[in-house]
Amino acid sequence: MKKYILLTLILTVVVIGPFVYQQWSEAKRLQHIRETKQFASQIHATSLADYLQQLKQMSPDSTQLLLFTGNTQAQLEPCGCFIGQSGGLPRRAEAITHIRENGFSPLLVDLGGIQPSQPPSMKPHSFESDALSTDDEIIMRDRQRVQTTLTAMEMMGYDAFFPFAAEAEIVQNQRVDVSFTFLDSDLTQDSDSYLIKTIGEKRIALVALDLKDSAEIASISKKFNSVMSEVQENSNFIIGLSHSPPKINRMLARKYPNFSAILSPAEGESEKIGDVLLAYCNSKGKTLGALLLTDGELNISSQVQQIALTEHVSDDPNVRKLLDDFYHQVATDHQLQTVSYRLFSSEPFEQEDKNSYIGSQACQECHQKEFTQWSHSSHATAFNTLRTVGREYYPECVTCHVTGSGYESGYQIGNSGREHLVDVGCETCHGPGKQHAYTPLKENIRGQVPEKVCMECHTPEHSPGFNQLIEQVMLEVDHSRPQPSLKQILEQRMRGPMKPEVELFVMSYCPYGVQAEQELLPFFEKYGDTIDFKLRFIVGKEETSTESGNGQIKFTSLHGEPELIENKRQMVIAELYPDKLFDYLLCRADHLEKAWVNCAKKVGLDIGRIAEAVDGKKITLDLVEEVQRTEELNIKGSPTLVIDGRIIDGSLWRGRVKETCR
Numbered sequence: 001m002k003k004y005i006l007l008t009l010i011l012t013v014v015v016i017g018p019f020v021y022q023q024w025s026e027a028k029r030l031q032h033i034r035e036t037k038q039f040a041s042q043i044h045a046t047s048l049a050d051y052l053q054q055l056k057q058m059s060p061d062s063t064q065l066l067l068f069t070g071n072t073q074a075q076l077e078p079c080g081c082f083i084g085q086s087g088g089l090p091r092r093a094e095a096i097t098h099i100r101e102n103g104f105s106p107l108l109v110d111l112g113g114i115q116p117s118q119p120p121s122m123k124p125h126s127f128e129s130d131a132l133s134t135d136d137e138i139i140m141r142d143r144q145r146v147q148t149t150l151t152a153m154e155m156m157g158y159d160a161f162f163p164f165a166a167e168a169e170i171v172q173n174q175r176v177d178v179s180f181t182f183l184d185s186d187l188t189q190d191s192d193s194y195l196i197k198t199i200g201e202k203r204i205a206l207v208a209l210d211l212k213d214s215a216e217i218a219s220i221s222k223k224f225n226s227v228m229s230e231v232q233e234n235s236n237f238i239i240g241l242s243h244s245p246p247k248i249n250r251m252l253a254r255k256y257p258n259f260s261a262i263l264s265p266a267e268g269e270s271e272k273i274g275d276v277l278l279a280y281c282n283s284k285g286k287t288l289g290a291l292l293l294t295d296g297e298l299n300i301s302s303q304v305q306q307i308a309l310t311e312h313v314s315d316d317p318n319v320r321k322l323l324d325d326f327y328h329q330v331a332t333d334h335q336l337q338t339v340s341y342r343l344f345s346s347e348p349f350e351q352e353d354k355n356s357y358i359g360s361q362a363c364q365e366c367h368q369k370e371f372t373q374w375s376h377s378s379h380a381t382a383f384n385t386l387r388t389v390g391r392e393y394y395p396e397c398v399t400c401h402v403t404g405s406g407y408e409s410g411y412q413i414g415n416s417g418r419e420h421l422v423d424v425g426c427e428t429c430h431g432p433g434k435q436h437a438y439t440p441l442k443e444n445i446r447g448q449v450p451e452k453v454c455m456e457c458h459t460p461e462h463s464p465g466f467n468q469l470i471e472q473v474m475l476e477v478d479h480s481r482p483q484p485s486l487k488q489i490l491e492q493r494m495r496g497p498m499k500p501e502v503e504l505f506v507m508s509y510c511p512y513g514v515q516a517e518q519e520l521l522p523f524f525e526k527y528g529d530t531i532d533f534k535l536r537f538i539v540g541k542e543e544t545s546t547e548s549g550n551g552q553i554k555f556t557s558l559h560g561e562p563e564l565i566e567n568k569r570q571m572v573i574a575e576l577y578p579d580k581l582f583d584y585l586l587c588r589a590d591h592l593e594k595a596w597v598n599c600a601k602k603v604g605l606d607i608g609r610i611a612e613a614v615d616g617k618k619i620t621l622d623l624v625e626e627v628q629r630t631e632e633l634n635i636k637g638s639p640t641l642v643i644d645g646r647i648i649d650g651s652l653w654r655g656r657v658k659e660t661c662r
């Protein structure tokens, strides 16, 4: 007897063991990815909540506050590519509002560097095709970004702005309608080289500094000394706003110890030279600098922190609207949509003039295995991501979320003939494939994909931690990986900031659609709010013109009028009682031939309310949307499962659902 128990035990371990081990090691792998990414995306800054807590301990009467930004490069807001990303004008405005609500009236200063700048490797090439960007057009969109930034600063109530010498003229031309002071470090000119502002009882002087070397310090010494003594007489605190290099800032701090602080738009670690605080910014508006000035009985003290602007800070509605108006303009004006740089400019395959992009679909016929693996990866839904967040026409996003952007045969915004090049397709990693597809040789396609190809998109700015995870991420794009389960697909998608969007297309009277609901709904229910589930209906639409000339829309459904009505009912329930939809559907699945009211009553729905909405006007619009979505995705039968806009192969989820209504 004992022997049998032991044998069973050993057998169990042998059979289940590897499976358990695999699950365990996969869970560990995912955790490692998550932790590495989380760590890499951390930003050294204080959360707004913590900062407000600190302010509550202080009195606005004895403490003055100066908020500062610099080198924002007209970055309106972060791209949203990863969780924990910090920055953006709408959040900055919201943070300032909260600080004001705590009784502080901060001075607001921008230290310059407002113009967009691109890393040298991303500079536009001399495009030959006139379909691609010209410098003028790039400047047009950038100009609007600068204007939008200045307008947002005005809305936030900025006091002063100190543009870089190189951008002063351009920015002056964009001045829109702003009331804050533009500072200029040129002491020989009759311009504002300093500004004195009063907060409460105190006066704070802002002095513009732009000195290249110690010789320059010496040469302006006389003039500057007189400025400093003038400023000193009239203020309690003197703050330097400096475009000089750190070395010069230190020299200035030593030479003029009356500065409370010298602020620089560059990135760096804050430090103290004597009593003078030297402080820096985070580029691209990632954080909001906060300088606290206390005029104590014994001495003046200053203290600096960076405030994080992560997703925990909501958007100021007015600045949000300003940005949305700008995006709307780009969306509707083709001239604003030209790309300003392209990837892979040092890869030989991409520079080959005679080759061109043909799209991932064209590779499928010969590389089915690779295609299937790719189609379940998030690369295959990268453009859907942009559609979901409404940036599919915005060149600053499109470049990395499509195939071949910036190349003559690559994806082009607004060109409907290039729809097959959306997403991060085969040819982003393997290079343009037309020649290879016609004459399949190893020589005419990039067979080895070096890490640096990945890194063109997976930059530290857009994909922090990627460079530490090379082995892990290479594994994820390995075409010989086993088919993922539905659970694995969902959980992979949940690693990013976006919820996976799950759409189940059915006809409410289709027995296979109903089976699919029975199969899938209990599974999806477990994910609750972490997925974005939508039940969709496959209906037909006929437009008939009546005698009066008004077009009328008639909807049709494979299983006739009763099905159409049940579809409408389920749509109404999804909208009015989202929490009870699954219960209703599962009840209906068991009692489809009985009256719907039984199930409605059982799960506690208001029957009158549903019946009314089913006959309402809005339902027609909703049905039109269903038809559009079905056509857009080319959905043919019930049931069909779609995740992030891509149809999921039935073999991954159908279980006992063998057939399809079409």
Ligand code: HEC
Binding pocket: 358, 359, 360, 362, 363, 364, 365, 366, 367, 426, 427, 430, 432, 433, 434, 436, 437, 438, 440, 441, 442, 443, 445, 446, 447, 448
């Ligand atoms: C007509 C069939 C066909 C089409 C279409 C096709 N390939 Fe191939 N592909 C092949 C064959 C055959 C080979 C193997 C060539 C060899 O070993 O000489 C190959 C090899 C490859 C390799 C491996 C090269 C290496 O160095 O080992 C890659 C990568 C590749 N194809 C990518 C693509 C991509 C991307 C597309 C779509 C743009 C595509 N293929 C379209 C037939 C095709």
Ligand code: HEC
Binding pocket: 378, 379, 381, 382, 383, 385, 386, 399, 400, 401, 402, 424, 428, 429, 449, 450, 451, 453, 454, 455, 456, 457, 458, 473, 474, 476, 477, 492, 493, 495, 496
């Ligand atoms: C053309 C730009 C581009 C290239 C090249 C590229 N990727 Fe990506 N990658 C993306 C984008 C965009 C996403 C996010 C897609 C989405 O969810 O919208 C992504 C997502 C991923 C993810 C999923 C991230 C996660 O945690 O959810 C992995 C893993 C990945 N890429 C690995 C790679 C590897 C490995 C390479 C090189 C062999 C590579 N990528 C090359 C643009 C690119």
Ligand code: HEC
Binding pocket: 078, 079, 080, 081, 082, 378, 385, 386, 389, 391, 394, 396, 397, 398, 399, 400, 401, 456, 457, 458, 459, 462, 463, 464, 466, 493, 495, 496, 497, 498, 499
């Ligand atoms: C330099 C290339 C690059 C640019 C430019 C870029 N992205 Fe991304 N994006 C990526 C990569 C890479 C990922 C995957 C990051 C990861 O998980 O490591 C990603 C992921 C995302 C995600 C998360 C998707 C998910 O499934 O959770 C969103 C949303 C996104 N990008 C939106 C945008 C928007 C909006 C813009 C323009 C403002 C933009 N991206 C510009 C490369 C880029």
Ligand code: HEC
Binding pocket: 360, 363, 364, 367, 370, 371, 372, 374, 375, 379, 424, 425, 426, 427, 428, 429, 430, 447, 448, 449, 477, 479, 480
């Ligand atoms: C994110 C980058 C990426 C994308 C997108 C991608 N591949 Fe690959 N592919 C690779 C990598 C990495 C390898 C392995 C190359 C190596 O060994 O260095 C590879 C290898 C291959 C090979 C060689 C044989 C094999 O299976 O390993 C073929 C064929 C291939 N890919 C076809 C495709 C096709 C077809 C698509 C689109 C459906 C595609 N690839 C999309 C990165 C990618």
